Amino acid sequence: MSSKDDLQFHDSGGQEDVMFDRSGGQLHTFTSFPHSAVDMDDEEEEGGDKSQLLKEGEKKSLSFWTFEYYQQFFDVETREVFHRIAGSMMPIPNRNYLQQKIRPNPDLYGPFWICMTLVFTTAIAGNLANYLSAGGKDYQWRYDFHKVTFAASAIFTYWWIIPAIMYGLLWWRKSQAGFTFLEILCVYGYSLAIYIPISILWVINVAWFKWSLVVVGACLSGGVLVITFWPALKDDTKKIALVIVSLIFVLHLALAAGFVLYFFHVPPPVSPAVTNTTNTAVPLSSTGKPFAVDMPNMKPQESNRPLAEKPQASNLQADKPGTKEKDVEIKLKGNADKPEKDKKLEQTDNNNARGTNVDSRSKMTQTEN
Amino acid sequence: MSDVEFHEQGELNDISLEGEITVPGVPSNKDEFSTLDEPVKDTIMRDLKAVGVKFWHVLYPKTSTALLREWDLWGPLILCVFMAMMLQGDTLDQMHDGGPQFAEVFVIYWVGAVVVTLNTKLLGGNISFFQSVCVLGYCVCPLSIALIICRCILIAKVQTTVLFIIRFVAVVVGFGWSTFASTAFLAESQPPNRKVLAMYPIFLFYFVISWLIISHTHS
Numbered sequence: 001m002s003s004k005d006d007l008q009f010h011d012s013g014g015q016e017d018v019m020f021d022r023s024g025g026q027l028h029t030f031t032s033f034p035h036s037a038v039d040m041d042d043e044e045e046e047g048g049d050k051s052q053l054l055k056e057g058e059k060k061s062l063s064f065w066t067f068e069y070y071q072q073f074f075d076v077e078t079r080e081v082f083h084r085i086a087g088s089m090m091p092i093p094n095r096n097y098l099q100q101k102i103r104p105n106p107d108l109y110g111p112f113w114i115c116m117t118l119v120f121t122t123a124i125a126g127n128l129a130n131y132l133s134a135g136g137k138d139y140q141w142r143y144d145f146h147k148v149t150f151a152a153s154a155i156f157t158y159w160w161i162i163p164a165i166m167y168g169l170l171w172w173r174k175s176q177a178g179f180t181f182l183e184i185l186c187v188y189g190y191s192l193a194i195y196i197p198i199s200i201l202w203v204i205n206v207a208w209f210k211w212s213l214v215v216v217g218a219c220l221s222g223g224v225l226v227i228t229f230w231p232a233l234k235d236d237t238k239k240i241a242l243v244i245v246s247l248i249f250v251l252h253l254a255l256a257a258g259f260v261l262y263f264f265h266v267p268p269p270v271s272p273a274v275t276n277t278t279n280t281a282v283p284l285s286s287t288g289k290p291f292a293v294d295m296p297n298m299k300p301q302e303s304n305r306p307l308a309e310k311p312q313a314s315n316l317q318a319d320k321p322g323t324k325e326k327d328v329e330i331k332l333k334g335n336a337d338k339p340e341k342d343k344k345l346e347q348t349d350n351n352n353a354r355g356t357n358v359d360s361r362s363k364m365t366q367t368e369n
Numbered sequence: 370m371s372d373v374e375f376h377e378q379g380e381l382n383d384i385s386l387e388g389e390i391t392v393p394g395v396p397s398n399k400d401e402f403s404t405l406d407e408p409v410k411d412t413i414m415r416d417l418k419a420v421g422v423k424f425w426h427v428l429y430p431k432t433s434t435a436l437l438r439e440w441d442l443w444g445p446l447i448l449c450v451f452m453a454m455m456l457q458g459d460t461l462d463q464m465h466d467g468g469p470q471f472a473e474v475f476v477i478y479w480v481g482a483v484v485v486t487l488n489t490k491l492l493g494g495n496i497s498f499f500q501s502v503c504v505l506g507y508c509v510c511p512l513s514i515a516l517i518i519c520r521c522i523l524i525a526k527v528q529t530t531v532l533f534i535i536r537f538v539a540v541v542v543g544f545g546w547s548t549f550a551s552t553a554f555l556a557e558s559q560p561p562n563r564k565v566l567a568m569y570p571i572f573l574f575y576f577v578i579s580w581l582i583i584s585h586t587h588s
Contacts, residue, residue, distance in 0.1 A: 067490075071491050071493065074488075074492050077563055078562060109488070109491075113570060113573070116570075116573065127584065145469040
């Protein structure tokens with residue numbers, strides 16, 4: 001230790017350096033710590049519970065440029081994160097989510113990873129919904145990676161801009177509740193947690209189900225948001241308070257609706273050229289899977305119906321030789337009634353295969369009948 | 370500080386001040402000759418061998434410290450370039466392929482590894498930045514093998530459901546293997562009440578890469 005005094009060494013910055021004085025060169029003495037210098041309203045304030053840690057010098061106002069400044073936002077445990085996620089989905093009128101769960105230790109771990117997870121589940125589920133609506137066979141479908149970038153922009157914008165607006169609004173109305181920006185960020189981040197399972201359920205392509213999920217999700221987490229912000233607004237004039245509260249709720253609902261409309265939008269059926277062949281296809285598709293109900297006319301979708309219902313298809317193939325001299329779509333429809341593995345060959349060899357396969361099909365129907 | 374030698378005043382006149390600033394913990398090779406003069410083949414082979422040893426450790430994960438002690442980023446770079454080349458969407462087609470571009474896969478890989486590492490460090494893990502990036506990068510190796518398998522399966526002209534199931538199983542096995550391998554290396558660096566918090570981003574990272582692999586169906 002005496003050599004330390006002589007040489008005035010001090011360890012250079014790093015993780016293990018938390019206990020040493022940062023002002024360079026002096027020995028750290030645990031004298032009176034200027035507790036009053038730490039602003040209660042300040043972002044990095046961790047609250048009175050940790051007063052013992054404060055005395056040990058760990059909680060000075062850390063510089064923005066040190067690593068430890070950011071570490072304080074990640075000071076949570078597994079258990080706490082789970083409790084916070086659960087609390088964000090259950091609006092209980094008497095219990096303020098912020099007071100109970102978030103204070104005194106708002107964190108950024110939960111919100112950040114919830115947003116990242118939501119970005120990827122939305123993009124993946126959106127691609128999956130698209131894939132299933134294209135008939136389940138990927139010979140014409142390509143996945144869209146760029147849904148990820150769009151989802152990321154939308155979600156992170158929502159997570160940062162809306163709390164900024166809220167903080168500004170509360171500051172403008174001189175709200176006495178003392179919400180810090182970090183706490184608002186934290187609450188908003190956790191409120192997105194409910195959309196993660198919902199985004200997976202949105203793959204099921206039933207319109208009323210999707211919209212009811214939107215409403216349920218928005219009500220639950222929007223409810224928690226409203227209950228959280230109400231104490232900050234109730235001192236205000238009734239009109240302004242109601243406007244702000246409804247704004248919170250409407251924006252939350254709009255986010256969910258935006259997801260459904262952008263990522264999970266199933267395009268309406270097009271191509272009227274196949275109408276005369278869809279007459280035979282409709283009875284097949286109406287007995288198909290439930291989430292395919294909205295699209296009886298989608299051409300590629302019909303192609304996998306007969307895989308499950310081949311005996312019925314072969315009965316209808318008696319009609320096919322009569323229509324074989326029509327155009328290409330009918331050939332494709334004719335392909336649909338055949339076994340899967342022949343379909344690809346047929347698409348490449350147009351004329352020859354059509355001729356031979358129609359013959360083989362008519363032979364097949366004769367033998368089966 | 371243990372490597373600074375203090376000499377008495379008399380000694381200083383006789384011997385020149387010398388010493389080695391060595392990093393504690395790494396065995397210093399006193400008789401290691403300068404590598405400037407060795408043939409290039411030796412240099413390359415030494416590095417390749419180091420990379421190969423690490424791949425071996427990943428494929429048969431035991432809690433060894435070889436990956437952590439001598440980290441390098443060659444292996445992750447090789448894997449990243451390989452995967453980005455295989456996974457990039459085809460823009461030569463008429464229909465614009467919605468797959469990721471080379472740069473996008475590259476960015477996901479490296480930015481993903483950096484973000485997961487930052488997360489581990491912010492949660493208080495005692496592992497260095499590059500060690501963590503190295504481990505995360507090397508543990509993508511099983512997923513690369515799954516990608517090779519998928520690509521081989523995709524050579525077949527006709528894609529049936531059975532082939533898809535085989536691809537899916539290969540990717541799931543690769544994903545599980547990667548996650549398990551990285552857990553074996555990285556789990557001890559976290560305090561027990563935050564282990565899940567540290568492991569979840571790693572899980573998400575490999576999940577996203579697995580999704581990129583399974584979604585890749587070239588024409």
